Amino acid sequence: MGRDREFTAFVLEHRATLLRAAWLLVGDAHRAEELAQQALERTYVAWPRARTGDPVAYARRVLVNLRTDTWRRRRREVLVEPVELVEHARAHHDPDRAGDRDRLVRALATLSERQRRIVVLRYLMDLSEAEVAADLGVSLGTVKSTASRALAELRAALGTRDGLEGASR
Amino acid sequence: MSLTDHEDAFVAELHRLADAEQPPLDLDPASTVRGGRVRRRRRTLRNGALGVLATAAIAVGVAQLVPFEPAPTEPALPTQAPPDDGTPVPHSLDGVALPFAAVSIDSATTINPEELFTSITELPDTTPEGVPIFAMAMTADGRVVVSISSEDNFDGDQFLAPERLGLWSPAGFELFDDVSAIPEGDLFRYSYFASSAGDAVTWVETSSTQGTGLWRIFAHTPDGGTSLVAKAEDGHALGYEFGGDAMPRVLGDRVVWASEGWYSGASEGLVLLSAPLGGSGTLRVESDTVTHPAVGDRGAFFVRENGNLVSVLREDGTIEDVLRYPFTSKPIISLAAAGDTLMVGVHVEGSSGTKTWIDVIDLTAQNVTRIEEANGLGDGKHVCGSHVAWHEYRPDEGGGGGYWSAVVFDPATGELHLFDTATNVSISGCADERVVWRRLDSTRDEEVLTEALATFR
Numbered sequence: 001m002g003r004d005r006e007f008t009a010f011v012l013e014h015r016a017t018l019l020r021a022a023w024l025l026v027g028d029a030h031r032a033e034e035l036a037q038q039a040l041e042r043t044y045v046a047w048p049r050a051r052t053g054d055p056v057a058y059a060r061r062v063l064v065n066l067r068t069d070t071w072r073r074r075r076r077e078v079l080v081e082p083v084e085l086v087e088h089a090r091a092h093h094d095p096d097r098a099g100d101r102d103r104l105v106r107a108l109a110t111l112s113e114r115q116r117r118i119v120v121l122r123y124l125m126d127l128s129e130a131e132v133a134a135d136l137g138v139s140l141g142t143v144k145s146t147a148s149r150a151l152a153e154l155r156a157a158l159g160t161r162d163g164l165e166g167a168s169r
Numbered sequence: 170m171s172l173t174d175h176e177d178a179f180v181a182e183l184h185r186l187a188d189a190e191q192p193p194l195d196l197d198p199a200s201t202v203r204g205g206r207v208r209r210r211r212r213t214l215r216n217g218a219l220g221v222l223a224t225a226a227i228a229v230g231v232a233q234l235v236p237f238e239p240a241p242t243e244p245a246l247p248t249q250a251p252p253d254d255g256t257p258v259p260h261s262l263d264g265v266a267l268p269f270a271a272v273s274i275d276s277a278t279t280i281n282p283e284e285l286f287t288s289i290t291e292l293p294d295t296t297p298e299g300v301p302i303f304a305m306a307m308t309a310d311g312r313v314v315v316s317i318s319s320e321d322n323f324d325g326d327q328f329l330a331p332e333r334l335g336l337w338s339p340a341g342f343e344l345f346d347d348v349s350a351i352p353e354g355d356l357f358r359y360s361y362f363a364s365s366a367g368d369a370v371t372w373v374e375t376s377s378t379q380g381t382g383l384w385r386i387f388a389h390t391p392d393g394g395t396s397l398v399a400k401a402e403d404g405h406a407l408g409y410e411f412g413g414d415a416m417p418r419v420l421g422d423r424v425v426w427a428s429e430g431w432y433s434g435a436s437e438g439l440v441l442l443s444a445p446l447g448g449s450g451t452l453r454v455e456s457d458t459v460t461h462p463a464v465g466d467r468g469a470f471f472v473r474e475n476g477n478l479v480s481v482l483r484e485d486g487t488i489e490d491v492l493r494y495p496f497t498s499k500p501i502i503s504l505a506a507a508g509d510t511l512m513v514g515v516h517v518e519g520s521s522g523t524k525t526w527i528d529v530i531d532l533t534a535q536n537v538t539r540i541e542e543a544n545g546l547g548d549g550k551h552v553c554g555s556h557v558a559w560h561e562y563r564p565d566e567g568g569g570g571g572y573w574s575a576v577v578f579d580p581a582t583g584e585l586h587l588f589d590t591a592t593n594v595s596i597s598g599c600a601d602e603r604v605v606w607r608r609l610d611s612t613r614d615e616e617v618l619t620e621a622l623a624t625f626r
Binding site: 047 | 176180183184187190192193195196198201202204205206208323324325375377401410413429
């Protein structure tokens, strides 16, 4: 089974990167493993197509887009508008309860889904703006403006003007 | 230290935090192969079923018209002094506050939908071929604009098959032309918003799963044709790069919508655009805006000047200012309109905390009824003949997380009702006194329970 051997090697080589991206996107270890598993299953199905290009980019796109799969099913509802999600996250954000653990995950949770994807891909997975635009199927301008706003919100969510009071000490 | 250095330092710290906080994560390659094989088998089986739809013959349905009820000219609730909590009341252009009445969202009575509507017709879950349908909007004659799409069309990376739009009535389906090959070279897309006026329908499609950018706006014209009204790249000729979630509306023989726009690389925020319904003509940048447009009898309403000025784009392309809102901090505003009723949802954060409300403005009578503490966020607001409708989040008394319920307000009587369904209810569209809604289970992975077409009593 050439496909299986090749795909297994691919997973072994890149699972750490994909798991990290999944964790940054969902903020929970169990859900991150589940998300990465689903993304890789779908990549397996499309392996003949994925392997001809950049299979890591393909799997990453699947992973990021799977977060929107549920949203896609509900896309015509008004139940998950980004601004409402931001408000919801802020309303449920209780810094005292979580102490100083998971500061980054909690800060990322205050961003909208779109902002969070762009921050994770651009700044934490170190993709270029053009790569983020290609991964998300959005314009370069959208990436630039969203990234800039999201980074400012992340600074605020982390608590100080610089956002990282005491974090580097 | 330059701004770039500052940003680089911040990003480096984000990396450090990620390294420090990341928990142990593991994944077995063999299980991904096993799961992948199962998915592959399922997909092979599905492909047969989708092929049936592509060749199906679809009947055309015609629904009966219901008489239009004019908007109220007298406020049902007693006129009050403007609120003293810092929330502004709309003013006429010469600076006079509109007569104002208010009702609290907490006074809504819970009502069974059967008590509110004379008839409720359930939509089919699927086409006769078994492909799921989704209600998106309504035409003036009561047909439902639907999209026809299998959930399996999405492989996590891209869409695998085109989605079709069409009309449903109790008499059957009418599919619009397949536009998946227009413009040439596009990936498969899906639609996320549709609206209708008269016999015309307009909708927006994108291949982006992020619901942003790369939009393509189409129209089904009264002569039965389908046109590509505009695509995001059309802005390049004008020096713009467009993004954002376009939500198009029919305005006479044009389509109007708002898009994020960057002019010559500089951020411009939202801009109001229009193009001919028939697809042959120039894209026009009409104005800056802070809202998506909402079309009523006077034209396409939109808000500019940081939320302080409500204006209307008329069919002839002229713009007239309508009202002023003296906000002291920048609000988030959403609009809905029909006839001469304008619905304004407001969410604003000020020195006294967050305020959210909905104003129902009778532009003929020049009065405003405010639903205090109502959900001012979001675009799921509708003016349905003499009623207005939107969504409110209701906490579950049992602590189960709550659900979104539909709320209906009748400005003529002051009656405020909440659907008694204890499930998520999403109003997909309305026309005159008719409403189409979708009822979903109340988990975060909502499954559609029913979609129904109903007529107000």
